[in-house]
Amino acid sequence: MPNPFRLLATDPTGARRGTLTLPRGVVETPTFMPVGTSAAVKGVTADQVAATGAGIILGNTYHLALAPGADKIAKLGGLHRFMGWSGPILTDSGGFQVFSLPKTRVDERGVTFEFEKGGQPMELSPERSMEIQAQLGSDIAMVFDECLEYPCPERRAAESIERTFRWERRSKEAHARLVLEKRISGATGQQLLYGIVQGSTFPALRQRSAQQIASLDFDGYAIGGVSVGEGLELLKKIVGWTAPFLPADRARYLMGVGLPEDLFASVERGIDQFDCVIPTRYARGGTLFTARGKIRIEHRKYRRDAYPIDTSCDCYPCKTVPRAYLHHLFETREPLGETLATIHNLRFYQRLLAGMRSAIEQARFAAYRDEFLGNYLRASEESPGAD
């Protein structure tokens, strides 16, 4: 498959502006992918997600294999038809769950999780993960890797990247067979495959893993093993150690990141793709993003507030209801509160990324970053309602 990434411009900071041509559409990069773990971005319809400007969303191999089962989704025509989302979808491989969920076995073959499906323990391996993702029919599949915990001893990380390398080679071979056998679900029958770099917090291991994975020639490259509790300073370092060893002509995806400040730091280090539960999870907890920092909508100071969530925002709730209404919905536990908050936060992220793209085109990413973070972080600290 030809390289789906096209680099349009590079800012003096190193930030990249590009496009990603996927089976179901062209995505403008840098891009943020809302997370739809179980075939739904929690609390919002596919139409509402699209209306926030999201061009691509994420689904999860592990969760979808547990419920409803990838075979069922395949028989229904694939994940896009199942969930009524016609744009591109990226599926995570389950590798992150090797880090985050209880396991009964991790060995060279793969992983067995504690959770059961139909009375059988749930198992994942490179081959099984590729099979599930083929059944789902996502536009971008991710290789199955071993996502390491943080902190992690260097010896363990060194051994793990070798296993990850072997698992990714097996992933690539399994994926090639599935494509050849026309077993990718969905109307397009096409699916890209991204590699994932591991290596924990060790520069030499990150470099080695990046070079190993790059040698396998994937459609794009992800930096994994982040967003596991390492914090922004270490995240910046990891990206800085890794990105230079990834092919410059391919898309780079930083997995599970992050807050607005994390995105700025990463985009200027050459990252093109992000996914994160933060905008949706924070929304459900009543934390809303605004140009002047995060606000906690349940705070009593909003109970008579006639202003929209963010006066600079053009999302549906900001155009139609006051903060006092959101406050009321959260106070009375009306489920609509979480929905409106989610729409707003997703739109905030899409506007943030659109601003980045525009700034890169104009070679003024640093100025945009300083202006945005100046308002955003200062206000977050000053505001008594911020968290």
Add this chain to the structure above:
Amino acid sequence: MPNPFRLLATDPTGARRGTLTLPRGVVETPTFMPVGTSAAVKGVTADQVAATGAGIILGNTYHLALAPGADKIAKLGGLHRFMGWSGPILTDSGGFQVFSLPKTRVDERGVTFEFEKGGQPMELSPERSMEIQAQLGSDIAMVFDECLEYPCPERRAAESIERTFRWERRSKEAHARLVLEKRISGATGQQLLYGIVQGSTFPALRQRSAQQIASLDFDGYAIGGVSVGEGLELLKKIVGWTAPFLPADRARYLMGVGLPEDLFASVERGIDQFDCVIPTRYARGGTLFTARGKIRIEHRKYRRDAYPIDTSCDCYPCKTVPRAYLHHLFETREPLGETLATIHNLRFYQRLLAGMRSAIEQARFAAYRDEFLGNYLRASEESPGAD
């Protein structure tokens, strides 16, 4: 205020086709009003409600007075602006809560409820209910009445309709003062007032109450004291005893009703307006309305079902996702399941009412009823998944 109701056609059955010209728009009747108790139709945005075809929605005096408080809503410009709904709104008076909620006092002045607001017991009276509804700025306010329990001794019902008559006269006087003093919230500053007939299950009391209330000359008339457990056969009788004594040139609203079969029976007895929590509450519980009866989407027979909820429906979920997806969302407790189910059920009701209006225009209401209920009720009984 001029009579807002215009009668366009009457079917041989007695079913009426009309329009209701309200401060914020014209409503086609017979009409069904989705219930937005606490300034939200549970789980759906105002835009989604509008997209189902709903022309008017209902809000609740009692609940809104408790949270966030009618004074707050008034200061924010009224209920329409607060919740981002620009179409007509009818507010219930709190009279139904006299029946449904625990009280510490019911006397000639009014009612004191057990629930407290700001440390004070919540009180309602004709004057207070009118004041709250003026603050909310609804298009149609309802008089404050005493909604009786079922069954109810005749002597108690006889005494109660006299109190209801006195309360409604006080409601009308209080409302007239509020209009005169320009205390109706919102851009239009206008508000209609409907009377409510009580009388429990006694024909002579229903007739007497209807004549008493009609003598007060309201903008429209509601039949109250139904949907309290009396069942369809008794409901039909109550409507049959009451409607003939209401002014034929005014709109008639049957409060809190009901299932599709209830609506058919009531429309042919001359009812023009309905509200009910059934479509929204059933949706949240996983019961979906279809032309072939109700289905329980959590039933395992839907887990691989590639058909839309209802093949004859044009709602957003029916156009975009299979039953298996709804089944999955309910199984995994994704909140989106309740949202999509609510959109579908609300659209089902709006299509049902649109079908009734069209049938009345063509003087074939009985044929439409028999055809609809023939498919709907027969299938409901036969289908193992129906409830």
